[in-house]
Amino acid sequence: MLNLWRFISRYNAFFFLIIYLTIALVLLIRNNDFQRASTFNTSNQIVGSVYQEVNSINKYLNLALVNDSLANENRRLHAMLKTSFMDDSLVTNTVTDTIHKVKYEYILAEVVNKSINSRNNYITINRGSKQGIKKGMGVIGPSGVVGIVWNVSENFASIQSVLHEDTRITSSIEGTPYFGPLVWNGKDPRIVTLTDIPNQLNLKPKTRVVTSGLGVIFPKGILIGTVLKSGVKGGGSFLDIAVKLSTDFYALQYVYVIKNNFQTEQETLEEANKESLNE
Amino acid sequence: MNNIIKNIIRYLVLVLIQIFLLKNMVLFGLNTPYLYILFILLLPFETPNWLLFLLSFLIGLNIDLFNDTVGLHACACVITAFFRVLITSITVQKENYESDPEPTLAIMGFRWFFFYALVLIFIHHFTLLNLEVFRFSEIPATISRVFLSSLFTLLLVFVAEIVFFKKRQRK
Numbered sequence: 001m002l003n004l005w006r007f008i009s010r011y012n013a014f015f016f017l018i019i020y021l022t023i024a025l026v027l028l029i030r031n032n033d034f035q036r037a038s039t040f041n042t043s044n045q046i047v048g049s050v051y052q053e054v055n056s057i058n059k060y061l062n063l064a065l066v067n068d069s070l071a072n073e074n075r076r077l078h079a080m081l082k083t084s085f086m087d088d089s090l091v092t093n094t095v096t097d098t099i100h101k102v103k104y105e106y107i108l109a110e111v112v113n114k115s116i117n118s119r120n121n122y123i124t125i126n127r128g129s130k131q132g133i134k135k136g137m138g139v140i141g142p143s144g145v146v147g148i149v150w151n152v153s154e155n156f157a158s159i160q161s162v163l164h165e166d167t168r169i170t171s172s173i174e175g176t177p178y179f180g181p182l183v184w185n186g187k188d189p190r191i192v193t194l195t196d197i198p199n200q201l202n203l204k205p206k207t208r209v210v211t212s213g214l215g216v217i218f219p220k221g222i223l224i225g226t227v228l229k230s231g232v233k234g235g236g237s238f239l240d241i242a243v244k245l246s247t248d249f250y251a252l253q254y255v256y257v258i259k260n261n262f263q264t265e266q267e268t269l270e271e272a273n274k275e276s277l278n279e
Numbered sequence: 280m281n282n283i284i285k286n287i288i289r290y291l292v293l294v295l296i297q298i299f300l301l302k303n304m305v306l307f308g309l310n311t312p313y314l315y316i317l318f319i320l321l322l323p324f325e326t327p328n329w330l331l332f333l334l335s336f337l338i339g340l341n342i343d344l345f346n347d348t349v350g351l352h353a354c355a356c357v358i359t360a361f362f363r364v365l366i367t368s369i370t371v372q373k374e375n376y377e378s379d380p381e382p383t384l385a386i387m388g389f390r391w392f393f394f395y396a397l398v399l400i401f402i403h404h405f406t407l408l409n410l411e412v413f414r415f416s417e418i419p420a421t422i423s424r425v426f427l428s429s430l431f432t433l434l435l436v437f438v439a440e441i442v443f444f445k446k447r448q449r450k
Contacts, residue, residue, distance in 0.1 A: 013364040016332040020357040024336065028350030028410065115347075117305050119412045186412075186420065187309065 104219050106256040107131060112156070116249050119186050121163040123147060125255060128155040138217040138258040144246035145169060145224045146255050148217060157257075162224075163189050163249065171224050172212040173241075176201065179212040182224065182243065189249055191228060194241040201239065203230045209243050216263045282323060290338060293318050298345045310427040313352075314435045315342055316403050319359055320396060323381050324371065328364060335360035348411070355407035362402050366395060384440040396436050397429075404429045 008015060109125035127133050129152045137149040139159050147161035148169075160167055163184050171194060172179035180196030194209060207227040213220025228242040260266075297315040305311060319335050326334075339356030343349050367382070370391065384392045404425045412421050 013328050013332075013361055016328055017357060017361040020332050020336045020360075021354060024339070024350045024353035024357055026350070027340075028348075028354055031349040032351070117309055117311055119309075119417075186417070189309070 103260065103262055105259040105261065107133065107259060109133075109157075109255050109257055111252055111255060114161075114249065114252065116163065116189050120165055121161045121189075121249075122150065123159040123161050123252070123255075125157050125159060125257070126155065127257065128153050128157050130154050132259060133157045133257050136217065137260075139255050140218070140222055140258065141247045141252055141255050143223065143248070145211060145218065145222055146247055146249075146252065149257065159255075161249065162192060162245065162247070169218070169224070170212045170214050171209055173197065173201065173203065173227075174208040174210045174221070179214060180238075182209075190245055192225070192243050192245060194243050195238060197230075197239045197241060199237055199239045203227050203239070203241065205229060209241075216260050216266050218258065286318075286322065289321065290318055290334075294338065294341055297342055302346070306427065306431055309424055310431055312428060312431040312435050313404065313407070314432060314439070316356065316359060316400065316432070317436050317439060319356060319363060320399060320436070321382060324367060331364070332357060332360050351410055352407065354410055355403050358406050359399055359403040363399055366398060370395075384437070392440070396433060400432050400436070401425070401429050404432070 107127055109127040109131075111123055112126050113124040115121045115123075123139075123146065125139075133149060133152055135149055135152055139146045139149060145162060147159040147164070147167060149157050150160040151158045162169065162182070165184065165186060168181040168183060170179055171182045173194075178197050178201065180194055182192050182194050184192045205227055209224045209227060211218040211220060211222045211224060223246050225243040225245040225247075228244045230239045230241040293315045297313065301312050301314055315338060318338055319331075322331060322334065335356040336353050339353035340349075342352040346352070371382075381387075382392070382395065387395070408421050408425050408428070409418060412418075
């Protein structure tokens with residue numbers, strides 16, 4: 001016992017380190033959503049990759065069965081092809097109803113807190129679930145895209161800003177059909193990178209980069225920024241485009257939260273696609 | 280007694296400077312100085328370990344409360360305190376000094392203080408910024424931020440040390 005005590009008091013700095021570090025780490029992981037999410041995600045990733053390996057072996061063993069069922073389905077589908085029927089139908093016309101329905105509504109909100117200098121930045125606004133704000137809505141400022149609603153309380157909402165490593169906003173070069181995700185590399189809060197744009201495009205600086213209108217979050221054509229410079233990433237066939245953000249996060253005061261009235265409908269539809277794929 | 284008051288004042292001044300001034304200072308993108316760890320650097324040598332760890336933890340937590348990052352700065356500060364114990368136990372022999380030595384630039388000399396400050400600042404910034412990012416794959420990208428922030432902090436530490444040590448000598 002005496003020896004144990006002597007040992008502990010001799011290396012007391014080490015034991016103090018362990019005690020206080022444990023307290024600090026517990027506080028860190030319990031109270032900060034980002035760290036909590038990534039701790040659990042890491043463990044999920046390990047479990048998930050194990051399952052994936054097991055699944056790939058199982059898939060191979062079942063090949064004969066799957067082949068049979070696919071051949072069966074092919075037979076059934078062939079029987080349903082238009083060429084399998086006699087064509088005696090009449091041509092019909094449809095009339096499109098042209099009354100406009102409001103697709104996007106905008107909710108004005110004031111910025112009450114924001115961070116810009118961290119690796120993952122958030123903005124807090126003074127509108128919440130009472131005012132109709134829900135998780136996943138898009139947020140724009142007076143001069144361009146700001147971020148996506150992340151967490152909502154009754155009267156406040158926090159926004160995961162464009163300056164966050166998990167934010168991916170699908171954007172395109174104005175006037176072209178090409179689109180790609182916009183990512184922030186964590187270095188300069190004024191510059192983001194647009195990837196996945198094919199490299200046959202000859203881009204001039206100051207070309208406008210806008211939202212693509214794909215997905216349910218942002219309407220088409222909202223300004224994100226202007227092209228600063230573009231270049232091909234070593235050996236790839238896609239451009240890496242540096243985009244200067246049009247939103248000045250330092251000066252951001254008022255934002256608009258975008259409410260998409262057709263969001264649920266579109267999402268339910270796409271969810272159904274995924275489910276039928278999984279079956 | 281004099282020593283205790285001096286350290287309390289230093290604590291308050293450094294925390295206030297960090298919260299109201301340095302938090303908003305950004306150099307070359309994302310590099311912020313964290314001058315408040317000067318408090319941990321300058322605690323006297325005779326501070327017992329339990330007090331050193333407690334104070335480091337408290338000042339870290341204090342900064343955390345104002346930054347909405349509970350535990351982040353506290354973690355980095357506790358690790359810094361541990362390395363302070365290691366470095367001082369290796370490099371400082373108390374018998375060589377007549378009066379009680381203090382880890383300041385004036386008493387310990389430029390070479391020792393530079394090494395001491397550089398190592399501790401680097402360790403603090405390394406743990407702090409990596410815990411903030413919390414991802415192994417981004418460590419290389421974070422390193423450049425660590426270096427630039429460390430240089431920035433080191434510069435401020437020396438400015439503070441030189442300014443205040445001159446004043447004390449005149450009295």
